[in-house]
Amino acid sequence: MTEPAEEKTRSLAARRLPLAEPATQLARLHELRLPREFHDALGTAGLWPLRAERAQIFQINVGKLCNQTCRHCHVDAGPDRREVMTRETMEICLEALAKTSIPTVDITGGAPELNPDFRWLVEECRKLGRHVIDRCNLTILETPSHRDLPEFFAANQVEVICSLPHYARLSTDRQRGDGVYDKSIRALRRLNDVGYGEGELRLVLVTNPVGAFLPGEQAALEREWKRELERRHGVRFDALYCITNMPISRYLEWLESSDNLEGYMDELVRAFNPGAAAEVMCRSTISVGWDGTLFDCDFNQMLDMPVAGEAPRHVRDFDLEALEARSIAVDRHCFGCTAGAGSSCGGTTS
Amino acid sequence: MSHYYDHEDLAKFGEIGENAPELAEKFFEWYGAVFADGALTAREKSLIALAVAHAIQCPYCIDSYSKDCLRKGADMDQMTEAVHVAAALRGGASLVHGIQMRNRAGKLSM
Numbered sequence: 001m002t003e004p005a006e007e008k009t010r011s012l013a014a015r016r017l018p019l020a021e022p023a024t025q026l027a028r029l030h031e032l033r034l035p036r037e038f039h040d041a042l043g044t045a046g047l048w049p050l051r052a053e054r055a056q057i058f059q060i061n062v063g064k065l066c067n068q069t070c071r072h073c074h075v076d077a078g079p080d081r082r083e084v085m086t087r088e089t090m091e092i093c094l095e096a097l098a099k100t101s102i103p104t105v106d107i108t109g110g111a112p113e114l115n116p117d118f119r120w121l122v123e124e125c126r127k128l129g130r131h132v133i134d135r136c137n138l139t140i141l142e143t144p145s146h147r148d149l150p151e152f153f154a155a156n157q158v159e160v161i162c163s164l165p166h167y168a169r170l171s172t173d174r175q176r177g178d179g180v181y182d183k184s185i186r187a188l189r190r191l192n193d194v195g196y197g198e199g200e201l202r203l204v205l206v207t208n209p210v211g212a213f214l215p216g217e218q219a220a221l222e223r224e225w226k227r228e229l230e231r232r233h234g235v236r237f238d239a240l241y242c243i244t245n246m247p248i249s250r251y252l253e254w255l256e257s258s259d260n261l262e263g264y265m266d267e268l269v270r271a272f273n274p275g276a277a278a279e280v281m282c283r284s285t286i287s288v289g290w291d292g293t294l295f296d297c298d299f300n301q302m303l304d305m306p307v308a309g310e311a312p313r314h315v316r317d318f319d320l321e322a323l324e325a326r327s328i329a330v331d332r333h334c335f336g337c338t339a340g341a342g343s344s345c346g347g348t349t350s
Numbered sequence: 351m352s353h354y355y356d357h358e359d360l361a362k363f364g365e366i367g368e369n370a371p372e373l374a375e376k377f378f379e380w381y382g383a384v385f386a387d388g389a390l391t392a393r394e395k396s397l398i399a400l401a402v403a404h405a406i407q408c409p410y411c412i413d414s415y416s417k418d419c420l421r422k423g424a425d426m427d428q429m430t431e432a433v434h435v436a437a438a439l440r441g442g443a444s445l446v447h448g449i450q451m452r453n454r455a456g457k458l459s460m
Binding site for chain 2: 166168170171209210211213214215216217220221224225266270
């Protein structure tokens, strides 16, 4: 059993570890003997090459700066990261978005709220009539300069998708650091107080397994979480998303140090689900990095794998038609999204 | 073979169907149905299985249901209590036979 994360844990980048480099992460995955490659698995499912479909989500990663340093973070985010999207790049994103009818803008990070232009971006997306999602770590709502965020979210009808590994304290603090659980519960109560979790203002919780195993059945866990968070803390929420941990970045570091990497990858490959593969989120997502580079998803973004082929590589050259005609760039980490019931930013996929 | 139990054998469980495939098919279908959500939740069933795994001391089952319990949202407190239930039953089963010992000894003694 792993020890709780120490508060002084730093990003791979700050520790100057070779694993901070995307190429090193991919190389470590390729050193493993796997039963088959991802493109072979897609081939047996009749999905190779994996093609994009109509874009439904415009995902913007506004930076790697975060107030937490979670052990499983696929972004390698933390207080020591300085990569933050500028207002200028946001303006280019908005120009691109305005040319489309993509209905949803999904804002992620890091802690996206730490970007100084976060609120401006949300308001501008709302002026364009788009549904806005904020991927929130909850504890940011407990910091002095962000305590009014619940009211801001409610005023802009932002869908708030929050990370919480478990409804019990021990498992949450083990993954995210000491004290995170209590702050998260206080933040959830404040979101409830302004009307979140009752259906109209949508509040979603996201759980990643606290260890080297796949998530459980989402519907069953949602029933249990709703019962337990209401009983223990009077907290209400609308839905629970179960997301598989991706074998990259700091979670990859933990898999290696705990001697779980080979077993975990083997489980992901053996659990390949053709139904989940057909529904992977990258097919209907356009993901913009903090510097404006375009990716198929946030995981490819962290592995420095931009969109492939003829599609434009930067949001300044945004061309929806070309992007919707692209083939998705895949590698071994993609088994994380196709294992078992599947995994996406919207939870299980099948 | 230098030992009886091998971790990698767990993933080969399905190979038992290479002989008597119809029996294996019936077993695995029934096994899956047993663990589905029913009057007991899948998580409760997994905790029962974890306890039984310790009672029958099957290392494959302990590996399998330790992971299954975590996946189904059980925490270490619940899993440890489940193991105590198994231990209590095993200890109690030994101890309650002491009554048989007392009966027998009582019959034989003056």
